[in-house]
Amino acid sequence: MKLTVNGETHDVDVEYDMPLLWVLRDELGITGPKYGCGIAQCGACTVHVDGVAVRSCQLAAGDVIGDVTTIEGLGTPSALHAVQEAWIDLQVAQCGYCQAGQIMQAASFLDMNSEPTDAQIDAAMSGNLCRCGSYPRIRDAVKLAAIKLRRV
Amino acid sequence: MGRVKTIARRSFLIGSAAIAGGVAFGTYLYKREGENPLLADLKPGETAITPYVRIDAQGITLITPRADVGQGAWSMQAHLIAEELDIDPATATVSPGPASAIYYNGVVGAEAMPIAATSDTLLARTGRGAADVMGKLMGLHITGGSSTVPDMYDRLRMAGAVARETLIRAAMKQTGLPRDQLSTENGHVVLPDGSKIDYLDLAVAAADIDPVQDVALRDPSQWRYLTKPQKRTDMVAKSTGTLTYGIDMVMDGMVYATTRTNPAMGGGIIGFDAAAAQAMRGVRSVLPITGGIAVVADNTWRAFQAAQAVDCDWGPSPYIGNTADQFDAVAASMTDDHQDSRFKDEGDVTAALDGADVIEAEYRIPYLAHAPLEPMSVVVKMTRTRLDIWTGTQIPRFVQANMGKLTGLDADNIHVHVLMSGGSFGRRLEDDYVAQAVEIALQLRDTPIKMIWQREEDFTHDFSRPLAIARGRGAVKSGALDAFDLSIAAPSVAESSLARLGQPAIGPDVAIVAGAWDQPFAIPNYRVTGYRTPAMVPISSWRSVGASGNGFLHESFMDEMCHAAGVDPLEERLRLCWHAPSRKVLEAVGEMSDWGSDLGPNRGRGLAFTLAFGVPVAQVVEVTNTDRGIRIDKVFVAADVGRVLDPVNFEAQVQGGVIFGLGHAMNCEMTYVDGAAQQDNYHAYEGMRLYQTPEIMVRGLENGDKIRGIGEPGVPPAAPALANAIFAATGQRIRELPLSKSVDFV
Numbered sequence: 001m002k003l004t005v006n007g008e009t010h011d012v013d014v015e016y017d018m019p020l021l022w023v024l025r026d027e028l029g030i031t032g033p034k035y036g037c038g039i040a041q042c043g044a045c046t047v048h049v050d051g052v053a054v055r056s057c058q059l060a061a062g063d064v065i066g067d068v069t070t071i072e073g074l075g076t077p078s079a080l081h082a083v084q085e086a087w088i089d090l091q092v093a094q095c096g097y098c099q100a101g102q103i104m105q106a107a108s109f110l111d112m113n114s115e116p117t118d119a120q121i122d123a124a125m126s127g128n129l130c131r132c133g134s135y136p137r138i139r140d141a142v143k144l145a146a147i148k149l150r151r152v
Numbered sequence: 153m154g155r156v157k158t159i160a161r162r163s164f165l166i167g168s169a170a171i172a173g174g175v176a177f178g179t180y181l182y183k184r185e186g187e188n189p190l191l192a193d194l195k196p197g198e199t200a201i202t203p204y205v206r207i208d209a210q211g212i213t214l215i216t217p218r219a220d221v222g223q224g225a226w227s228m229q230a231h232l233i234a235e236e237l238d239i240d241p242a243t244a245t246v247s248p249g250p251a252s253a254i255y256y257n258g259v260v261g262a263e264a265m266p267i268a269a270t271s272d273t274l275l276a277r278t279g280r281g282a283a284d285v286m287g288k289l290m291g292l293h294i295t296g297g298s299s300t301v302p303d304m305y306d307r308l309r310m311a312g313a314v315a316r317e318t319l320i321r322a323a324m325k326q327t328g329l330p331r332d333q334l335s336t337e338n339g340h341v342v343l344p345d346g347s348k349i350d351y352l353d354l355a356v357a358a359a360d361i362d363p364v365q366d367v368a369l370r371d372p373s374q375w376r377y378l379t380k381p382q383k384r385t386d387m388v389a390k391s392t393g394t395l396t397y398g399i400d401m402v403m404d405g406m407v408y409a410t411t412r413t414n415p416a417m418g419g420g421i422i423g424f425d426a427a428a429a430q431a432m433r434g435v436r437s438v439l440p441i442t443g444g445i446a447v448v449a450d451n452t453w454r455a456f457q458a459a460q461a462v463d464c465d466w467g468p469s470p471y472i473g474n475t476a477d478q479f480d481a482v483a484a485s486m487t488d489d490h491q492d493s494r495f496k497d498e499g500d501v502t503a504a505l506d507g508a509d510v511i512e513a514e515y516r517i518p519y520l521a522h523a524p525l526e527p528m529s530v531v532v533k534m535t536r537t538r539l540d541i542w543t544g545t546q547i548p549r550f551v552q553a554n555m556g557k558l559t560g561l562d563a564d565n566i567h568v569h570v571l572m573s574g575g576s577f578g579r580r581l582e583d584d585y586v587a588q589a590v591e592i593a594l595q596l597r598d599t600p601i602k603m604i605w606q607r608e609e610d611f612t613h614d615f616s617r618p619l620a621i622a623r624g625r626g627a628v629k630s631g632a633l634d635a636f637d638l639s640i641a642a643p644s645v646a647e648s649s650l651a652r653l654g655q656p657a658i659g660p661d662v663a664i665v666a667g668a669w670d671q672p673f674a675i676p677n678y679r680v681t682g683y684r685t686p687a688m689v690p691i692s693s694w695r696s697v698g699a700s701g702n703g704f705l706h707e708s709f710m711d712e713m714c715h716a717a718g719v720d721p722l723e724e725r726l727r728l729c730w731h732a733p734s735r736k737v738l739e740a741v742g743e744m745s746d747w748g749s750d751l752g753p754n755r756g757r758g759l760a761f762t763l764a765f766g767v768p769v770a771q772v773v774e775v776t777n778t779d780r781g782i783r784i785d786k787v788f789v790a791a792d793v794g795r796v797l798d799p800v801n802f803e804a805q806v807q808g809g810v811i812f813g814l815g816h817a818m819n820c821e822m823t824y825v826d827g828a829a830q831q832d833n834y835h836a837y838e839g840m841r842l843y844q845t846p847e848i849m850v851r852g853l854e855n856g857d858k859i860r861g862i863g864e865p866g867v868p869p870a871a872p873a874l875a876n877a878i879f880a881a882t883g884q885r886i887r888e889l890p891l892s893k894s895v896d897f898v
Contacts, residue, residue, distance in 0.1 A: 014451075015433065022453035026408060031400040032393025034574070035452075036525045037607045041834040044525055071393030080392070087391040091383065091800050094808055095222025096390030097397060097525045097574025122843035129834055131525045131575045132222045133811030134804065135845040 003064060005030060006073030016062030020054075021045045023061045024070060032071035032100045036129070043128030046101035047071075053108035071100035074107055082152060083107045086145035094132035102128045106142050110149055116142070189252040190215070199359035201318045203254050204233055204311035206247075207355040212237075212339070213245040217255035218304060219295040219546045220248075220386070221524075221576035222808075223863040224801045227384040228301060229308055231377045231798070236312030236370060238336040239351070241377065246385050248570040251548035253291025258284035259303040260296055263697075264646065266495045266662050268670040269766035270731050272857075295546040296581055296693065298765040298861030301797065305859050309369050317364035322357035323349050382798040386572070398544040398571040399529040403600035406531070407436060410455040410604055411588045412462065413444030415612050416469035416827035417689045421445070423465045429458040438462055441591040448596060452604050459606070469827020471689045475619075478688055478824065479516065482621045485685040486641045492684035493660035496669040499677030504635035508627035511716045515624070515708055516888040517701040518821035519616035520694055521829075523837060526574025527610040528585035533600040534559070534593035539566045541590075544573025546580045550653050554583055555590050557654075577812070578693040582615055582652065608832040616822045616829075617694030618643045620664075620701050624709035627677075628717035633724060636675045636713060640665055640705055641683035649692045660684075667699025667764045667868050668706040672731030680706075689824060695812060696864035699764035703868025704817070704875065704889060707760035711876040712885065721759050721876070722747050733792045733855040734761070734768035740790035740851050745772040754778070755785075756881025760872035766858060767865035768792050771810065773846075773873040777881045781896030784814065784846040784874065791865060794856035802862055806850045809866020815840030817871035819892040844897065 003010050003020075005028060012027050019038075024030040024047070033056050036044035040055040047056045050066035075081030080088070083106050093099045102125070109116070109124040116124070121142050130138065190200035198208040206213040214237075216229035226246050234241035249255065261283030267276045286292070320334050323341040326349070327334075333344045340348035372379065389395035414420055424445050426438035434454035439446045445462050449455035472478050530543035539561055545551055548568040556563050573580055589603040605613070620642035627635040644661040651657070664682035694700055714721040722742050729735045738761060741747070751757060754777040761770045769791040776783045789806050796802045820837050823830045831837045871889060878895060879885050886894045 018451070018453055022451060026451045026453070029402055031396070031402070034397075034525070035399065035527065035604065035607075037834050038456075039607075039833055039835065042525060075392060077388050077392050077394060080388075084391045088383075088387050091387055091804065093384070093387055093390035094224070094804060095220075095525070095573065095575040096386065096395060097222075099390055100393045103391065126841045126843040129525065129839070129841070131523065131577070131812075131839065133808035133815070133840070133845075135811060135840070135842045136807050136848055137804065138842060139845070 001062060003061065003068060005068045006070060012061070014061050017060045019057050020047070020059045020061050020064055020068065021056040024056060030070050030072060034097055034100060036098070041129065042098065043105060044098050044101040046104040046128065048104060048108055051108060051111055053105045071104055074104065081107060082148035083110065083145040086141040086148055090137050090141045090144060092134050092137040092141050094134050098128060098130045102130065102138055106145060110142070110146055114146060114150055116146060189250050189254060197356060199355045201315040201358060201363050202311040203249070203252070204308060205237060205315040207351060207358070209352055209355070211243070211245060212239060212351065213247050214241070215249035216246055217249050217293060218300040219544065219570060219573060219580070221295070221544065221546065221573040221580060223805060224384055225295065225300045227382065227386060228798065228801070229304055230385050231382055232304060232308035233312040235375055235377050236309045237316050239339040241385055242383065243339065251293055251552045251568040253293065253549065255293045256287045256290070257292045257294045257299055257303050258287040259299040260294060261286050261292065263297045263765070264662055266493065266660070269763065270670070270672050291549055293549040296578070297697070298767070298864045301861045302859055310367070313367040313369055314363050314365065317367045318358050318361055319351050319354045321361050321364055322354040326354070326357060378797050379795065381800045384801065395572055397526055397574050398531070398542060399526055399574065399604060401531040401542045401571060401602065403531065403533070406600040406602055407448050407450065408452045408455050408604070409446055409448045409589070409592055409601050410452065410459050410606060411441055411444060411446045412459040412464070412609060413441070413613060414466040415829070416466060416473070417471055419469040419827060420467040421464055422467050425463040428463070429461040432458045432461060437596070439592060439595050441588055446588065446592045448592065448601065456606050471827050473827040474825055475823040478619060479621065481688060482619060482641050482685045486621070486623065486639055486683045490641070490683045490685070491681060492664055493662070493669070493682040494679065495665060496678060496680040498679070501635050501637045501677045501679040504677035505625055505627055505637065508635065511626045511628070511713060513624045513709055513712055513887060515622045515705050517620050517704060518823070518889055519619045520816055520820055521611055521614040521616055521822050521831065521837060522577040522579035522694055523611060523614065523834070524573065524575030524577055524579050527605045527607055528579070529602070529604040530586050530589045531600060531602045532589045532593045534590065534597050536597065537565055539590065539593070540569065541567065541586060542569040542571055543586060544571050544576065544580055545583065545586070546576060547583060547653070551583045551586055554654065555586065558587055558590050559594065577695040578697070579614065581649065581693055584652070611832045611837065612829040614829070615649070615690045615692035617700055618645060618691040620705065622705035622709070624712070626709065626713045628713065631717055631719055633675050633713050633717055633728065635677040636709070637679045638668055638706060638709060639681045639683065640668060640702060641685055643685040643688055643691055645691050645693055645697065648687060648690050652690070663698030665702065666697060667702040667762050671706060671763055672734045673725065673728040674730050675728055689827065696764055696867040699762055699868040703760065703762040703764070704871040707762065707869060707872035708875055708887065711758070711872070711879065720748070725761060731768065733853065734763055736853050736855050737761070737768045737770040737790040737792050740853060741770040741772045741788045744788040744790065744849055744851060745774070747772065754881060756877045756879070758873045758876025758878070758880055760869035760876060762868035764865050764868050766856070766860045767862065769865045769869050771869040771873040773877040775874070775877040775881050778898055781898045782878055783898045784844065787846050787848045789848065789866065790851045790853055791862065792853040792856045793860040793862050795854050795859050796852040799852065802852050803850045805862045806866040807848045809864065810848050810870045811840050811845060813867040813870025814874055817874055817889050817891055818897050819890050821890050
């Protein structure tokens with residue numbers, strides 16, 4: 001089957017029901033999306049399909065209709081996305097393992113809601129687990145990213 | 153009393169043995185410069201002036217041997233070296249270096265000794281010195297106990313200074329100029345005419361010079377990075393998905409594996425039928441390993457699917473299998489013959505309680521899993537003569553030694569490449585997962601193998617923080633605390649985890665009473681007794697170790713006693729506290745939280761204080777009792793680490809510690825049925841989510857006499873401060889964690 005990831009089209013020979021996460025990680029070598037729980041409880045595997053945040057551990061490769069974007073495709077160290085910039089400005093990450101998922105969740109959310117309320121941020125980000133407890137800074141970084149994005 | 157004396161004598165054997173070693177023959181060994189392990193692998197044009205700084209034509213590598221598990225240890229260590237080396241840490245490569253005895257930890261061993269952090273007696277100083285000698289002689293290359301900064305603060309700055317002065321010496325040789333005409337600036341030696349020589353261009357010349365040893369450390373007033381807000385060296389990589397964690401390591405020809413062992417802890421495997429699994433797509437082999445099976449495949453998911461398809465015949469767990477029975481065993485161990493320690497015994501508790509109106513309470517805390525978000529994972533490659541291991545670990549030298557035993561290879565031929573850990577909270581003080589991968593590699597040589605545990609395997613094969621029961625008995629007199637007698641029973645973490653590392657556990661286990669016996673309060677009759685429950689399911693260190701639960705046990709009873717005495721919990725603690733830095737953190741949270749002011753109906757404030765790892769931490773939690781349950785509104789924290797080296801990460805570590813403490817107190821427990829853990833993923837072990845996260849105000853104080861670490865001390869007071877706040881808001885006293893057994897949270 002064909003998968004377009006970060007603008008590049010790949011031909012992958014995998015089972016229909018292999019989760020997108022494992023196609024990305026083990027077949028395509030794209031390791032930004034992380035395995036955390038395998039049951040959509042932690043959000044570490046979050047990627048975009050046509051700009052919408054999805055849990056790639058629960059999305060069968062055969063069900064992917066649209067372009068996939070991973071954290072690597074959102075922005076790079078030399079060309080950061082506004083959400084990544086905000087994460088760095090506020091020094092959000094501790095172990096950082098959940099942060100690719102947090103950033104992808106936030107980017108998709110802010111794309112749909114450019115002026116979120118605190119309650120909307122809480123609702124949008126609460127499916128993403130952070131065991132280190134970086135939540136206060138995630139909250140602040142989403143707000144900062146919203147400001148940065150409105151300036152663009 | 154005979155028994156107590158025996159224990160006290162025994163407890164110091166560990167110290168005096170090391171002291172004797174230091175005096176008799178160890179002084180030489182101890183004082184001798186260790187081998188610089190970097191010298192072995194240098195290529196032409198590279199130089200390693202100290203074990204912490206490597207320079208070649210491409211750049212400078214800073215060696216940061218304490219593991220980074222999210223606490224920012226790599227970045228902090230890099231800043232400590234860079235400050236004295238006079239470079240911008242962002243321009244250097246940061247590497248954890250090889251497993252080596254020279255990277256021993258000289259501080260962490262003191263945590264195992266019954267020495268109060270507040271004590272500065274000769275005995276206490278001698279004991280701490282013994283921990284340093286022991287750490288060096290044993291080559292304890294280990295990360296834990298919030299010891300990275302206290303252990304590395306001088307050592308890494310000195311390493312940076314030695315490297316700087318040696319580079320200057322090289323520049324003197326090259327230019328013929330005297331020392332006093334040369335200075336340094338951001339990776340360069342600066343000449344009197346303002347021209348500069350790049351450190352990189354001095355590397356080859358520096359390699360021929362004996363490192364300059366008589367160097368002075370810079371005065372803190374000259375610091376450019378330390379105590380200023382730092383930018384973590386890994387922050388960009390972590391925000392762009394470009395950092396390689398243990399689970400991300402990729403090698404040519406690599407295969408993917410997972411393991412499945414008996415869900416009933418220690419039960420072993422009687423037999424298995426792999427026919428169905430063998431036939432599945434991508435499966436290369438199904439192999440026996442200790443206690444279970446491993447599947448090797450061409451993709452992790454295929455390995456996961458096939459592992460579930462193996463039909464396994466499991467044996468029964470040898471341990472007490474059900475949590476109700478485990479608690480019964482803990483309760484039954486609160487007897488004289490299980491007494492493990494009584495490090496605190498002031499006044500005469502028995503006499504004070506005799507005839508008094510005794511206040512009694514019993515508390516329970518559950519087993520807790522570490523559950524770092526990156527599941528246990530490792531890449532190994534084994535040839536006939538060499539084993540390479542890539543993983544996140546806090547114990548590279550123990551990994552080397554234990555895998556040596558497993559493979560028969562010499563330690564020199566076992567190379568541990570430490571990668572960033574996606575969390576740990578103490579889980580990566582264990583090497584069980586590495587051993588499993590090596591067992592696979594012994595059956596599949598010359599092939600790189602990436603082994604990843606399914607989350608369910610990770611939860612059900614964690615070595616939990618132990619459960620415990622505490623009984624408090626106390627008395628008040630004239631509106632003040634008069635007697636405080638706390639008995640804590642729990643299985644011993646030291647006994648369980650040191651056995652897995654092949655080390656003996658000598659003397660009482662301080663962790664059973666840590667964060668309780670050593671609190672700086674002058675209660676007239678004050679006693680803390682530890683009881684050791686005979687070993688049950690394997691257990692291990694969990695963020696803040698003994699204090700993680702003892703904070704709740706001590707501070708819940710303290711709150712009850714203050715309530716019984718009719719005194720304000722903050723005022724009473726301040727009245728009783730004899731340790732100045734501890735008083736200051738109590739005063740600080742009082743001021744921050746406007747303690748004593750009226751919060752309005754259905755609201756309450758709770759206070760708790762724990763001194764752990766030498767760091768006094770006071771927390772005030774504010775809650776509202778809503779019609780849907782308890783809402784945590786705000787948390788105020790003051791902590792004293794002597795000197796805050798990075799206010800940005802200090803705040804992050806304290807906030808993270810509070811959230812870790814609150815989240816587990818709210819809704820987490822591990823329970824067992826027939827030896828099998830019942831919580832197998834985050835839906836059953838949720839912790840705190842963002843919508844529940846309160847505002848957390850943090851203040852760092854600097855009144856302590858020593859520099860301390862802050863990865864763990866934020867955890868212990870969080871649970872009791874929350875429980876005490878719930879009492880204040882509702883009148884409901886909760887004596888058992890998790891709190892969700894008693895109240896709902898919104």
